Amino acid sequence: MSKTVLVVDDDPTQRRLIQAVLEREGFAVSQAESGDDAIGKLVAGARADVVLLDLVMPGASGQDTLVEMRARGFSQPVIVVTATGGIDTVVQAMQAGACDFFVKPAAPERIIVSIQNALSMGALKGEVDRLKKRAAGRTTFDDLIGGSPAMTMVKRLGERAAKSGIPILITGESGVGKEVIARAVHGSSERAGKPFVAVNCGAIPENLVESILFGHEKGSFTGATDKHLGKFQEANGGTLFLDEVGELPLDIQVKLLRALQESEIDPIGAKRSVKVDVRIVSATNRDLSNAVAEGRFREDLFYRLNVFPIEAPALRERREDIPALVEAFVRRFNIEEGKSVAGAAPETLGYLTAYDWPGNVRQLENAVYRAIVLADAPYLAPHDFPAISGVAAPPPEALPAPAPAPALPPTAQDLAAEMPREAPVRILDERGHLRTLEEIERDLIELAIGVYAGHMSEVARRLGIGRSTLYRKVKEQGLEDVVEAVAAQA
Numbered sequence: 001m002s003k004t005v006l007v008v009d010d011d012p013t014q015r016r017l018i019q020a021v022l023e024r025e026g027f028a029v030s031q032a033e034s035g036d037d038a039i040g041k042l043v044a045g046a047r048a049d050v051v052l053l054d055l056v057m058p059g060a061s062g063q064d065t066l067v068e069m070r071a072r073g074f075s076q077p078v079i080v081v082t083a084t085g086g087i088d089t090v091v092q093a094m095q096a097g098a099c100d101f102f103v104k105p106a107a108p109e110r111i112i113v114s115i116q117n118a119l120s121m122g123a124l125k126g127e128v129d130r131l132k133k134r135a136a137g138r139t140t141f142d143d144l145i146g147g148s149p150a151m152t153m154v155k156r157l158g159e160r161a162a163k164s165g166i167p168i169l170i171t172g173e174s175g176v177g178k179e180v181i182a183r184a185v186h187g188s189s190e191r192a193g194k195p196f197v198a199v200n201c202g203a204i205p206e207n208l209v210e211s212i213l214f215g216h217e218k219g220s221f222t223g224a225t226d227k228h229l230g231k232f233q234e235a236n237g238g239t240l241f242l243d244e245v246g247e248l249p250l251d252i253q254v255k256l257l258r259a260l261q262e263s264e265i266d267p268i269g270a271k272r273s274v275k276v277d278v279r280i281v282s283a284t285n286r287d288l289s290n291a292v293a294e295g296r297f298r299e300d301l302f303y304r305l306n307v308f309p310i311e312a313p314a315l316r317e318r319r320e321d322i323p324a325l326v327e328a329f330v331r332r333f334n335i336e337e338g339k340s341v342a343g344a345a346p347e348t349l350g351y352l353t354a355y356d357w358p359g360n361v362r363q364l365e366n367a368v369y370r371a372i373v374l375a376d377a378p379y380l381a382p383h384d385f386p387a388i389s390g391v392a393a394p395p396p397e398a399l400p401a402p403a404p405a406p407a408l409p410p411t412a413q414d415l416a417a418e419m420p421r422e423a424p425v426r427i428l429d430e431r432g433h434l435r436t437l438e439e440i441e442r443d444l445i446e447l448a449i450g451v452y453a454g455h456m457s458e459v460a461r462r463l464g465i466g467r468s469t470l471y472r473k474v475k476e477q478g479l480e481d482v483v484e485a486v487a488a489q490a
Helices: 012-024 035-043 062-071 087-095 108-136 149-162 178-187 206-214 250-262 288-293 299-305 319-337 346-354 360-374 412-418 437-451 456-463 467-477 480-489
Strands: 004-008 028-032 050-054 078-082 100-103 168-171 196-200 239-243 279-284 308-311
Touching: 004 012, 004 035, 012 028, 012 108, 028 035, 035 050, 035 062, 050 062, 050 108, 062 078, 062 087, 078 087, 078 108, 087 100, 100 108, 108 319, 149 178, 149 308, 168 178, 178 196, 178 239, 178 279, 206 250, 250 299, 288 299, 319 346, 319 360, 437 456, 437 467, 437 480, 456 467, 467 480
Parallel strands: 004 028, 004 050, 050 078, 078 100, 168 279, 168 308, 196 239, 239 279
Antiparallel strands: none
């Protein structure tokens, strides 16, 4: 999904020029002719991933518009544009929350780089805010991704239930995000900011369920070397989320029912009960009514937990939310993996939206994670999801032919055969053996005398020896006649 840039400028020509630059780079563009117009579009829900804001406009200035945006809670990254470049104005805008600025007219490259940096900063800030809210137990239903009718109903029911202490049972297939809904219930309630403790009842060994949930005293059983606070006491004052509650053994169901009815628990080995103030939100991917009929789940506990049921829809029932989910996963994994994938191509989104996703949101999340790790292109292509699209990855570019194996060292006869007989100075003799150093030296000196026309100073310099050494070697090698012949020709 392409990113949308809201261009706010009173000059229509300037807006059109910037729009042409941005659309050429694949951005969607929305225009506003004034600050009030921009605020109105944002309030009406217009999409804007980044705002390009002119500082000098009739009516509300860019500075006023930026302050109003932040006051209304709009956190989109803002890039301010100025024609004067006054440092004081720019500083004020940055202090008000702008992330960058440039002076117009600006080069297209400068505009694109500024917007890309702003989007990266916005994604990083959004991920940090999400993690902070999750850690603080303040995730709300506004943080849930999706605007489909099924998700809208979940949000509406969840927000109403969150305002009271009513027990909630979240049902749905595995991977639909039941814990995310439970965290939103907690973050939207009066217990926001208090402990949120999640327990997967199906992952606890049966002999440890009671200890983990209710705690135990030191020495209460073999191996109990220390006192242990159970999950109920850890969640005291907050919310305890019992995932896969249908997996609890029957004897633990009895203790859980008492904890819900009396708001107190009995740690193993304790002499007296412990009062707890805990809100219970449970979840299951099974039909508990069938489990009750089969005697695998207590009927009284079922009615106690199922006071306010919320059904989390399967992903195939909310296909229109898939593009937004993909975008959110791409943004998160880009940050975690240090990648810069812009999103999924329209053809790819078509495949992803048409797929049934038996593993629901969890499966989609893992598929996007894999695609981000392997992707090399700016946009995720269908072949990045081969199991979903059925499109195989293109073959790699043809590799260069392997280098030939190194040949065996040539023999002396080979070298002798390849050596031209007319070479000025031969290294090998006719049989392919090295000539003596004295013979090679004599030929080299004779060649140098001929090349430099008997100028002995130049000959000595080129050979890297002194003149006296050169004359001595000429005499030793019997080259005096050569020197005289060359001098006579000069």
